[in-house]
Amino acid sequence: MMWKHKPKQSKQQTPPTYPTPPPISEQKALRQKDPSIVPLPPYLLLSKAIDITCDHVPLLRDICPSPWRSSLPYDWGTFPHGRLSHSFILDVQNELDPPDVSYPDFLASSSALPLPDGTSPYSTAAIQTTLGNMYTFAFHTSNTTLSDLSHPVALGTLLFLVLALRSIKKLLLPKFSSLGRQLGRSAHGPGWENSHPERIQKFGEYVYRLIYHSLISVYGVYYFWNKPWWKAGGTKYLFLGMPNHDVEPGMAWYYLVQCAYNVDALVSLVELSFCWTAVNPLCYSSALEWLGDDRSRTNKEDMGREKHANKTSTNGTIHNNRSIRPPKTLLWTPFFRLTYSPTIRGDFREMMAHHLVTNALIFGSSYYRLTRIGSMIFLIHDISDVPIDLSKLANFVKWKVTTIVCFVIMVIMWLVTRLTIFPFIICKSVLLESYEYLVVQSHVDPALYEACYLFFNALLGCLVLLHVTWFLILLRIGWTLVSKGERHDYSEYKSGEDQGVGRMNNLKKVD
Numbered sequence: 001m002m003w004k005h006k007p008k009q010s011k012q013q014t015p016p017t018y019p020t021p022p023p024i025s026e027q028k029a030l031r032q033k034d035p036s037i038v039p040l041p042p043y044l045l046l047s048k049a050i051d052i053t054c055d056h057v058p059l060l061r062d063i064c065p066s067p068w069r070s071s072l073p074y075d076w077g078t079f080p081h082g083r084l085s086h087s088f089i090l091d092v093q094n095e096l097d098p099p100d101v102s103y104p105d106f107l108a109s110s111s112a113l114p115l116p117d118g119t120s121p122y123s124t125a126a127i128q129t130t131l132g133n134m135y136t137f138a139f140h141t142s143n144t145t146l147s148d149l150s151h152p153v154a155l156g157t158l159l160f161l162v163l164a165l166r167s168i169k170k171l172l173l174p175k176f177s178s179l180g181r182q183l184g185r186s187a188h189g190p191g192w193e194n195s196h197p198e199r200i201q202k203f204g205e206y207v208y209r210l211i212y213h214s215l216i217s218v219y220g221v222y223y224f225w226n227k228p229w230w231k232a233g234g235t236k237y238l239f240l241g242m243p244n245h246d247v248e249p250g251m252a253w254y255y256l257v258q259c260a261y262n263v264d265a266l267v268s269l270v271e272l273s274f275c276w277t278a279v280n281p282l283c284y285s286s287a288l289e290w291l292g293d294d295r296s297r298t299n300k301e302d303m304g305r306e307k308h309a310n311k312t313s314t315n316g317t318i319h320n321n322r323s324i325r326p327p328k329t330l331l332w333t334p335f336f337r338l339t340y341s342p343t344i345r346g347d348f349r350e351m352m353a354h355h356l357v358t359n360a361l362i363f364g365s366s367y368y369r370l371t372r373i374g375s376m377i378f379l380i381h382d383i384s385d386v387p388i389d390l391s392k393l394a395n396f397v398k399w400k401v402t403t404i405v406c407f408v409i410m411v412i413m414w415l416v417t418r419l420t421i422f423p424f425i426i427c428k429s430v431l432l433e434s435y436e437y438l439v440v441q442s443h444v445d446p447a448l449y450e451a452c453y454l455f456f457n458a459l460l461g462c463l464v465l466l467h468v469t470w471f472l473i474l475l476r477i478g479w480t481l482v483s484k485g486e487r488h489d490y491s492e493y494k495s496g497e498d499q500g501v502g503r504m505n506n507l508k509k510v511d
Contacts, residue, residue, distance in 0.1 A: 021069070021079035024087050030080060031446045035439070037080040038446045041454035047084040048451065088447035092368045093148075095243050095444060101144045103153065106137045139249050147247040149259055149366040161260035162267075169208055169264070177204030183397045198343045203396045205268070210389035212261060217382040220375070223250050229372060235429035238376065239437035243369040243444070251371050258378050259362045266355040273344040273352075274330070277337040347473065350466055357462045364459070368452060376426060384410075384417040404481070411474055418467040427460050 021027065031038050038044070054064035069077025072084060079085040093099055106112055112133045116125045137144060145151040149158060180203030184192045193200060224230045229237040331338040345351055365374035391406035434453070438444045 019078060020067075021085060021087065024089060027079065027087060028445045028447070031086070032439070032443065035446045038450055039083050039086055041450045043083045044086060044088070044447055044451045045454070047086060048088065048090065050084070051087060086447050088445050088451070090448065090451070092243055092448075096369075097244055098143075100148060100151070101137075101141060103134075103137055103145070106141060106144070107133060111136065111141065139253075142246045142248050144249070144252065146249075146256065147252040147366065147369070147371070149255065149363050154256065154366075158256055158260055158263070161256055162263050165260055165264045166267075169268075172208060173204040175204075176207035177201055179207065180204060180393075180397060187397055187399065199396045201343055202272075203393060205272070206389050206392045206396070210386065210393065213382050213385040213389060216258070216261075217379065217386060220254070220379045220382065223254065224375065224379070235373075235425060236433055236437060238373040238429065239434055240441075242372075242438055242442055244442070245369070245372075247369065247371055251375065254375060254378075255362070255366055255371060259359070259366075262355060262358050262362060266352075266359065269345075269348070269351055269355060273341055273348050275339045275341045277339065279335055279337050347470070350469055353462065354466050357459050357466075361456070361459050361463075364452075364456060370456075373426065373430065377422070380417040380421055380426075384413045387413050407474075407478070407481070411478070414467075414471060414474065419471060422467070423464050427457075427464065430457060430460060 022030070039047075050068060053060050054066075054068050055061065065071045067077075069082070069085060071077075072082070076082045076084045101109075113129050113136075115121070115129050116123075119126050138146060145153045146157060148154055177200050180200045181193045184196065184200065184203075229240070330340065361374065361377070365371060387406055387410040391403060391410045394402040394406050435449065439446050439449050
């Protein structure tokens, strides 16, 4: 009997079906019920970035698979244990109850004054009513869109405040610099102002900073003194009720003014640190040759130029003639040349990092309504900045005793505020207490918390490192003062200061 082998029929393998993840609201409920399923913050941020790219970027949206998690290997896209399987909403406005009050919502409420009937919108009565409503909205209404610095109304107000601060500085800085010129001339003779123009300019800048830090510190203490969360004591009250706690107009404007000052400080740092010079496009080839020659200079030539720039004064003090060395070219284009300015700070990199981190924290804490703890960070920095400004002003005009007294107070305040209160009270609270009061009690989405937790703690950690770096600079200043009797502000001058004041004093005595 012949057996016929039947051909094997190929079974068509059906691809495994991708389990559709639940809606975000259900995911949030599951995460609140079992926080252990929440992936690590880097995976949450990566997952959110891909969500935004595949949903909102026009060119990439067409090439992303739908859904994109179905193409991930190793079940990374399978909810709830996949590393990239979770979706969440970054917008904290969805957590607010009620949401922030916009100006149209305010006009529709009973708090707004109605326009007079039968009058033109350009009449005096209508304009007065509109201005009154704007004033009430800005200064007597809580939880408005002014408390969110990412809102267009708040951004417009912020731009106005930045321009106003810059106008005030433009008006006052020449007067403050003139005061520094007079003080330096009276202390060290008429030749001092001619050889220290950058000191005179920085003197005016720090007088402005001293006035601002003093006024904003007084306002902060006065405004927060009677707040229930301030008087109760304890860092837990900085988080209670968030994000649905009230943001009063005083807090909203405190944030707006602080943000305007820090944005202006960032712009001013760039202005003080760089010089822009126009370049003739027809000379571009020679510019490239000059850059090539500049880059090929050897260290031996640089050392020889520095040796030639150092001069010995009549009393044996060595000081640097900074004008001999040409400014270093950072960028040369056919249209402009970018160089360092003679007024650049010695700690320019640290200060630039500080301003970038600070502005990121300001906008982030405003967006997520972390205004209470953000205001405390503002306050301890402003209070500790007052003796810093006083010490720099005294050093700019070389008042020895005043400089030493202000320096000692500055070091003590720095230790108390920036190296004790900030890291061991405020940052510790963010690290250890925020989860209990934001997720457990206020029911914030655990995925949103973990993503923001990484962002904010990374920025706070950068601030702590910067504070430690500056404290080491302070120790170096103190050591130079004790061991050599010289006052070098290494935060302003990286290689030390011109100590030619003693020579000027000797010449003044000879005359």
